[in-house]
Amino acid sequence: MTELTIERLGHLGDGIAEGPVYVPGALPGERVTGTREGDVLRDMRILTPSADRVAPPCPHARACGGCQLQHAADGFVAEWKRDAVRQALAQQGIAADPDLPITSPPRSRRRAAFSVRRTKKGALAGFHMKASDVIIAVPNCILVHPELVAALPMVEALGVAGASRKGELSVLVTLTETGLDVAVQGGKPLDTTLHQSLAEIARAHDLARIAWDGEIALQRRAPVLRLGRAEVTLPPGAFLQATREGETALVDAVKQALTGAKRVVDLFAGCGTFALPLTESAPVHAVEGDRAMMRALDHAWRNTEGLKRITHEARDLFRDPLLPEELSRFDAVVIDPPRAGAAAQVAQVAKAAVPRIAHVSCNPATFARDTATLIAAGYDLEWVRVVDQFRWSTHVELVALLRRRS
Template structure:
């Protein structure tokens, strides 16, 4: 009989306690300060003495009684209300060291030791991609921004220091673009905004469709606003509502027509660092597999090293990759396949001629695909991850099969968040 395991109480499940003065001992995985109890306090730093309001384990801060020497003035006027950033109050060096230490501790849970390379740190004003929530406002301009802390409401932002200045400057036009999206009371639109070399691309989700979607009048207003703002493209769940220019991106020497709503690394400089590390680690390969390849961010760099088999579950991304092959001279050859790598991973038997594998899965990781890489005769594997926990799980699968994790590079692509990404290089 399976033994029942009691669930751990969440901070909000614990009965409320009185207000307290306490010392912050560390910063936890979600970016909150941790005090004895434990108690969790947002926007606090190690070594600070604070007064916390009465409440459950997760408390609001009433006062910083003794601030840390690492405390800095947050650059954003919305910090503390906006739920987008958690750590703008922390000095850059200490903040980055904390992210690296979190990664080391996650590796240690599976008894994995490796060389940790210097972390890449995204600069302010470098994000080319934002997901902005819209709520009904004035007739000619919606409220637009990020969700507030602990609420479904939206902070109507006027500035965003993580965003590329071109996206920040487009906020007024994006408010006008969202204004006609509220014909149905259940609509809760999100504008997925991407800055590309050919202009701003906007894919809108969350508009109620059961009632017939947007009216012809609303679509006309949408297109007129997009034209006035000189946006490249506007789509509604991938369906074109306005198109002036095809949004494109550069991957290596290739020019790729970006599918509407397609995945794209948030910071171009982070993408460049990760793809360069993968290409360097693949040097000398005879044949490479690029799994979870998307539209080819890694594929085209790898194809400068050796022939590449590229696979991903997004058929539109694979079509874009295939169409871009002709724009990139000097490649060793690319074979691309639309394939669900969770339900139908590339089998070990299919990798007989492949000596190097790159895998860049979504947050859930690549458990099924890692098991096949472990069964194969592949000599090198390069893992790219946006979730250290699932990376470590998949790394353990490879290590148990005879791989060694040689080195890991932390990538701080999502500035001032608790989130850290990485590239890891394995060899047998």
């Protein structure tokens, strides 16, 4: 047996001891023992618990891989997430002191990707066990919205109808204003028999839509989300913020950052999370690589009264970023890239010298890298706001305001 003292919490949520040795489920300051396998401590037993350790509130926490930090007190997690942003910036030589995160409540996730596998007696739906392909049933999950928990029998029915005996379905379920939107990946070919089964499942569970391996199999109602005043019909599997509360916090921060802007460009705009609310006060040019999301944004804008103009273009901003001469006609930029950040596009924004930038990010490390580029080009980082809509996970999101020095 190996005995260790945990020094810090890693970015994946494991405790880290000297070595480094990674200890899943441990917290800083704890003295633990277990069996060391390479750089991982297995079969951990806690000798001295942390004052920040709590009993996980979810009955599935010990086995389910959906949450990494239910064993840590909310205050500890909030401070750890704030510190993750602070340290990422410090590694780039940037000093910042963000407030504690705005955290989404339990049972608020409006989208979940369930796994389902056929069994001899039917099907089993849930989330994967930690570091395993074994599916754990989660009938009392306290992370996702109750309507998603109630949808588990529907997910199992999809498994019975459309999964092979050896395969596994991924079923993405989204709670919309008009009902559940379901997108299935990994299923059998969609033949007449399967289509009839899907229609029966949709009626029995009052689903808005089912997409099967990227194609809409049936639609009883358009799956609609409200973004600002607009109602957006989501393309199957389209990106959206995980919780309504998290989305509100992010949008409010972006609006604050761009108060008074006269013309805005929204880069990596998605279906209009920021673009549509911003058009209540200023015209917006939205740019996104996914054409279906651009069509959804445009349709929503055209069918909503009282908004300023939205123009849009489908464009791969990694390979073909907007250039300074294209950006110079705007006085504010919103940029919300994927986890990899947007080094190529940020380099062009820096050259364009747009007065204000609302930088949204889900990765403190790439955010800090891109922010360092902007600071070197003449911007000041005025504030950073942390948003935790992935409660009990290691994910961190944030919004920052950067302003060009005169």
